[in-house]
Each structure stands twice: as C-alpha cells, then as structure tokens.
Amino acid sequence: MLHISGQTVQFGPAHPAAHGVLRCVLTMRGEYIISTNITLGLLHRGTEKLLEQRTVHQSIAYMDRMDYVSMMSNELAYVECAEQLLAVVVSTQDMLARALLTESTRMQNHLLNIACHAGDVGCLVALLWLFEDREVLYDIVCTWCGARMHASCIVPGGLRSATLAHSLHVLLECIHAMTMKMDSLVNAVALHRVWATRLTSIGVVATQGTSSSSSGVVLRSTGVSWDVRAVGHCTAYSVLQLCVVSGTQADSMDRVLMRILESIVSASLCSQLCTAALRTSVASAQAHRTSVSLHNVLSSFVGTGTLHGAALHSIESPKGELSVAMHWSHGTCWRTRVRPADIAHVLMLQQLSIGTSLSDMVMLVGTIDIVFGSVDL
Numbered sequence: 001m002l003h004i005s006g007q008t009v010q011f012g013p014a015h016p017a018a019h020g021v022l023r024c025v026l027t028m029r030g031e032y033i034i035s036t037n038i039t040l041g042l043l044h045r046g047t048e049k050l051l052e053q054r055t056v057h058q059s060i061a062y063m064d065r066m067d068y069v070s071m072m073s074n075e076l077a078y079v080e081c082a083e084q085l086l087a088v089v090v091s092t093q094d095m096l097a098r099a100l101l102t103e104s105t106r107m108q109n110h111l112l113n114i115a116c117h118a119g120d121v122g123c124l125v126a127l128l129w130l131f132e133d134r135e136v137l138y139d140i141v142c143t144w145c146g147a148r149m150h151a152s153c154i155v156p157g158g159l160r161s162a163t164l165a166h167s168l169h170v171l172l173e174c175i176h177a178m179t180m181k182m183d184s185l186v187n188a189v190a191l192h193r194v195w196a197t198r199l200t201s202i203g204v205v206a207t208q209g210t211s212s213s214s215s216g217v218v219l220r221s222t223g224v225s226w227d228v229r230a231v232g233h234c235t236a237y238s239v240l241q242l243c244v245v246s247g248t249q250a251d252s253m254d255r256v257l258m259r260i261l262e263s264i265v266s267a268s269l270c271s272q273l274c275t276a277a278l279r280t281s282v283a284s285a286q287a288h289r290t291s292v293s294l295h296n297v298l299s300s301f302v303g304t305g306t307l308h309g310a311a312l313h314s315i316e317s318p319k320g321e322l323s324v325a326m327h328w329s330h331g332t333c334w335r336t337r338v339r340p341a342d343i344a345h346v347l348m349l350q351q352l353s354i355g356t357s358l359s360d361m362v363m364l365v366g367t368i369d370i371v372f373g374s375v376d377l
Contacts, residue, residue: 006034011361013042021372022365024349031357036350040343043376051326051336056082056156059333064150067340067374069112072098072105072141073317075154081313081324083156092235093277094158099236100273101141101153102315103266104171107178108137109318109369110259110266117256117366118189121198126189133181136174143167168274175267182264190257199253203352203364206250212351213344216320217262218368221247221254228316240272252367259369307331317341319369340374 011024023039047066051059056079063074076098083090090098111130118126138148144167145151145160153160189195205214205222219226225246229237245261247254307328314323320341327335345368352368353361 009358011358021376022346024353024361026353026358026361028358033353033356033358033361036353036361038347038350040346041376043372045373045376047373047377048336048338051338052333054333056333059336060152060155061150064152065373066338066377067317067319067342067371068149069371070105070109070318071149071151072101072154073315073322075152076102077313077315077317077322077324079154079156080315081311081326084311084313085307085309085326085328086156088157090158095234095236096273096277097159098154099234099240100171100270100277101144103269103273104137104141106266106318107263107270108134110263111137111178113366113369114185114256114259114263117363118195120362120366121195123189123192123195126185129181129185133174133178136170136177140167140171140174143170165278168277171270172274175270179264179267182260186257186260190260196253198363199251199256199367201249201251202356202360203252203255203367204250205348205352212348214320214348215341215344216316216318217255217258218320218341218345218348220245221258222250223248228314228321232315236273239276240269242269252363255367255369319371319374320345338374338377340377342370342372342374346370346375 006027006029009026009028011022011026013021013023021042023042025037025039026033027035027037047062050062060075060078063078064071067074082088111134115127115130115134118124141151142148145153205218206212215226223246225244227242227244230242230244243265245258245265247258308330310325310327312323312325314321316322317340322341323339325337325339326333348368349361349364352364356364
C-alpha cells in the first residue's frame with residue numbers, strides 16, 4: 001500500500017473561495033498539493049424529491065432555484081422534457097423567444113464567472129465592471145417576465161408572458177455596449193501579464209475529456225467541438241449562425257478566454273434572434289399562450305390524466321450539458337432525475353489540483369464554474 005506523507009489542510013467549507021459549502025481535504029507536501037479529497041452534500045435540499053408527485057407548472061420554480069445563475073436554461077430543459085411526453089408543439093415565435101431568454105442567461109452566467117474569477121485572482125476592475133452589464137440584463141428579464149431571478153417564465157406550450165418590443169430594443173443596445181466592453185476587457189485584463197502568468201498551464205484537462213464526463217467549456221477547451229445547440233434539433237438554432245468556440249491548451253487561461261468569446265457569440269445570437277422576433281411579430285403575441293392548437297390544449301390538460309411513459313432531454317446550459325429524465329405514471333411525475341454538469345466538473349478538481357499550490361486551488365474552483373445548488377441536488 002502506497003503511503004502518502006504530507007500535511008493535511010482543510011480547504012472549506014467556510015472559506016469564501018470554496019463557495020461556502022465545498023469541503024476539500026488537501027494533502028500538501030511543502031507548497032504543493034499531492035492529493036485532494038472532496039466532500040459534497042452540505043447543501044443537499046432534495047430537489048429531485050421535491051419534483052416528484054407534482055405537476056409540471058409546480059415544478060418549474062424548483063428548477064429556477066437549482067442553478068440560480070442559469071435559471072432560464074434549467075426551466076427550458078425541464079419544460080422541453082415534459083413537452084416530449086405531452087406531445088406539445090411549440091410555435092416558432094415562442095421557440096425564438098425561449099432561445100433569446102436562454103442566450104441572455106448564458107451571458108449573465110459567463111459575466112458572473114469572469115467577474116468572480118477575476119476577483120479570486122486579485123483583479124477588482126473586472127469584478128466591478130462586468131456587474132453593470134449583468135444588472136442591465138436582469139432589468140430586461142424583469143421587464144419581460146416580472147422577476148429578476150426566479151421568473152418561471154417558460155411553461156409547456158410557450159411562455160408565461162408576452163414579448164415586449166421595447167425589451168428587444170433595450171436588449172440590442174445592451175448587447176452593443178457589452179461587446180464593445182469585451183474588447184477592452186481582453187486587452188486590459190485577460191492579456192495582462194499577471195493574469196496570464198497565473199492562469200497559463202494551470203488546471204490542464206486531459207485530452208480524453210470525454211472519459212471524465214465533462215461537457216461545456218471544460219470539454220471544448222480540450223479541442224472537442226461538442227455543443228448540443230449545434231447537434232440538436234432545436235428549430236431556433238437551426239436558422240442561426242452559431243459559432244462553436246473550442247480551445248487548444250485545455251488550461252485555465254483557455255477556459256477564461258472561451259467564456260469571453262462565448263459571451264460575444266451569445267450576443268451575436270441574441271442580435272439575430274431579436275431581428276427574427278421583430279420580423280415574426282413576437283411583440284404582438286398574446287400573453288400566456290398555453291398552446292398553439294387544440295391538440296396542444298388536449299395534450300396539456302386532458303392527456304396528463306392518463307399519461308404514462310419516460311423521457312430524457314438534454315440542452316447546452318452555460319456550465320455544460322444539462323440532462324433531465326422523468327417518468328410519469330397515471331398522470332403524475334413519479335420520478336425525476338437531473339444530471340447537471342457541475343457535479344462532474346467539481347469532482348475533476350481531485351485530478352486538476354495535483355501539483356498545484358493552495359492559491360491555484362482557489363483559482364481552479366472559479367475556472368470550472370460551479371453552483372452548488374446544482375451539485376447538491
């Protein structure tokens with residue numbers, strides 16, 4: 001039996017850089033980490049259990065609170081999985097509006113990750129700078145849905161509220177200002193000598209990233225151009241010019257630059273979606289159109305009483321591939337399982353942290369982008 005000698009350091013759960021609930025037992029030899037043991041479950045709330053024995057409309061709010069940074073993506077994954085079972089057909093207008101909300105959420109997520117990650121490294125400029133754009137995006141969602149975070153806007157068959165033309169114009173102005181700021185961010189922060197020294201060649205993911213069940217930015221940083229939006233069957237993305245960003249070095253620097261570029265790509269998609277939405281008269285759509293045909297009405301309200309079957313659906317959330325599986329029996333959701341990307345990524349810290357220092361461990365927690373509401377389901 002191999003005996004590893006070294007000093008044991010408890011990183012978290014009270015440490016601010018450990019997000020409050022991450023507990024890492026680090027075995028260190030000098031200044032460097034030789035092994036890491038991660039303990040999860042300190043925020044366990046039983047989300048999957050709460051989703052059982054409830055209707056679809058009642059469960060949407062729980063998805064908002066699972067990953068409270070990427071709310072719309074969680075709603076979209078759950079609702080589209082339910083729509084597969086209900087055989088609900090969503091109109092093109094509502095698909096465009098859903099994609100617009102999802103891409104807006106993706107920008108919010110990446111801006112928060114870049115800002116907080118910069119704060120962990122020691123750069124307060126980006127931490128204070130990028131929150132201004134996030135506030136504008138939150139205000140747009142609030143005007144549209146009535147809530148800043150837990151909107152519960154996406155429902156089976158469409159949206160809970162109508163799209164406002166004024167919100168689309170404000171979103172276009174915000175996108176233009178944000179893309180101009182991203183150019184300055186890359187030059188002033190991301191390419192700074194201190195920033196590049198701290199991030200380059202730290203936390204390198206193995207080239208066989210698929211063996212670790214990684215997805216999203218973490219997987220694409222290894223050079224694997226896998227994006228559910230590009231390979232899926234969503235009508236909204238099939239008519240858009242989608243650019244899949246991938247890296248080459250698979251280190252922390254690659255992941256930060258990829259999130260900056262993905263924010264610009266999401267801004268481009270939002271611009272295309274706003275143009276398409278205005279052309280298809282989404283702004284004049286009626287509020288809370290539960291369905292677009294009599295078939296949808298019967299499937300949503302009458303068909304659930306005898307609904308029986310299982311469904312699995314995956315989307316590309318800002319943190320990676322988010323999968324939702326549900327089994328319905330006699331019109332009731334009997335079992336629901338959610339597979340977020342966060343839990344696979346946080347367990348990768350056990351390999352990524354080997355050979356790094358304690359200060360690098362703080363940075364690695366930020367570069368993989370996790371929210372423990374999704375980790376501790």
